Amino acid sequence: MQCLKVVRNFSLWSSVPLGQLDPISGIVAQYEADNSPQKVNLGVNTYRDNNGNPVVLESVKQALRIVREKKLDNEYPPIEGLQSFIEAAIKVGYGEAYYTQNSKNIAGCQVLSGTGAVRLGFEFLNKFAPSGTKVYVPNPTKNIHPIIAQMAGLKSQEYRYFDPNTRQVDFQGLSEDLYSAPNGSIVLLHACSHNPTGCDLELFQWKQILDLTKKKQILPFFDMTYQGFTSGDLEKDAQAIRLFTEAGVPIILGQSFDKNMGLSGQRTGCLSLVCSNEKEKQIVVSQLNLIARSLWSCPPVHGARIAETILNNPEIYQLWLGEVRIMAQRIKNMRVSFIKALNDLGSPHDWSYISKQFGMYSLTGIGPQQIKELVEKYHIYLLSNGGISIAGLNDSNIKYVAKAFHEVTKHTLI
Secondary structure, eight states: OOOOOOSSSOOOTTOOOOOOOOOHHHHHHHHHHOOOOOOSOOOOOOOOOOSOOOOOOOOHHHHHHHHTTTTOOOOOTTTTHHHHHHHHHHHHHHHHHHHHGGGGGGGEEEOOOOOOOOHHOOOOOOOSSTTTTTEEEESSSOTHHHHHHHHHHHHHHHHHHHHHOOOOOOOHHHHHHHHHHTTTTTEEOOOSSOOTTTTOOOOOHHHHHHHHHHHHHEEEEEEEETTTTTTSSSSHTTHHHHHHHHHHHOOOEEEOOOOTTTTTOOOOOEEEOSSSSSHHHHHHHHHHHHHHHHSSSOOSSSSHHHHHHHOHHHHHHHHHHHHHHHHHHHHHHHHHHHHHHHHHHTTSSSOOOGOOOOOEEEOOOOOHHHHHHHHHHHHHHHHSEEEGGGGGOOOTHHHHHHHHHHHHHTOOOO
C-alpha cells in the first residue's frame, strides 16, 4: 500500500496573534526564573504564612480526613454541583437568618472559584438581560473582569473607584458614574478586600449605593472572593450583602473559598442569584446548568467536599473562623510593619495610606521606572500598576523590601 504524504505549503494559524500574558502568571514566571537568593514575589495571588509558604489550614486537614473516611467515589456530580456545598456556601454568604427565610428563592450553582462565578454570571446575563445592557466594572478591578465580560459577549464600561491622588475610594466619582448609568444596568461590586487597591467602601457608602441601586433599578453583582480577609470576621465582611438583601434588592453573588480556605488548586466557588419565588429559582438553575454544561460540564468535587465539611461541621467551622482571623491579622501586621520599616529608614513620603487599606492587596502608588528598578536591581516582583500582595511580606523579607522601596522612591514623588 502506498502511503501518501500530505505537505502543506501554508500555515492555518499564521494570522493568529500572540495572546497577552496574564499579569500574575507573568510575574510568577519571572520570579521562578530568577536565581537571586533575595528575590521576593509581591505579585503572589494567594495567602502566604510568615515563612513565605502556602498554608494548609488545620481545618482543611481535619475536613480532608473526614472526606477520606467516607470512601466516596469519583463519579460525576450534578451539573450544578454538590447541593450540600451550595447550601453551605449560600448560608455563609447571605447569613443564616436570611438563608433560613429565603433559601427556596436563591438559585445556586457550584462554579470554578471566583473567576468561574463571574464567567457563568456574565454568560447568564448576556443571554437573559435586555439587549444592550452594560455591565459596569470598577476602575481598577481584577484584570480578568473586563476580559470575561468581552468573552461572554457583554459590553462593559468602567466606573471610577480609586483616586490615585488621595489613594482612597473616589466615592464622588463612583456615585456620579453610577448615577449616569442607564436604568437597569449591571454593576460589578467588590464586597470586601478590593483587588487590587485594598480600598473598601464604608457602611455609609454602601447605604448610598443601595439607595442609588433602588432609584436606578441597577442589578448589583457582588464579587466576594476574600470573605474574612478584610476584618477577620466573615459576618462583617459580608455587610454589603446583608444590607442589600435585607432591603429586598435582588442580587447576584459570586463566592470563592480559594483564599480563605487555602483551596486555590481546587477551584471551589459558588454563584447565586436572588429570585422572586421558588418557581423562578428552578428556571434560573435550569438555565445556569445549560450554560455550565458547555463551559465545564460539571464542577470538581474534591474541594467542594472539603469546603462543605468545614462549613457544616460546627467544631471544624469554629476552628476555621479562628484561622481566618489569624490570616487577616497577619496581613494587618505586615501593613503596619512595612510602614514602620519605611519610616525608620527616613522615607520622605507618607505611607500611612497602606494601613488604611484592607485584605491582601495594596496599590503603592509607585511608577513604571521605580517598578523597573525594584525588579532589575532588587529582584522584587510586583504588578505593573504598582500593586503588591501584602501576603508576600514576612518577617524575613520586610526590611529588605522596605529598603528597596525607600531607595527607589526617596528622590521621587509617589
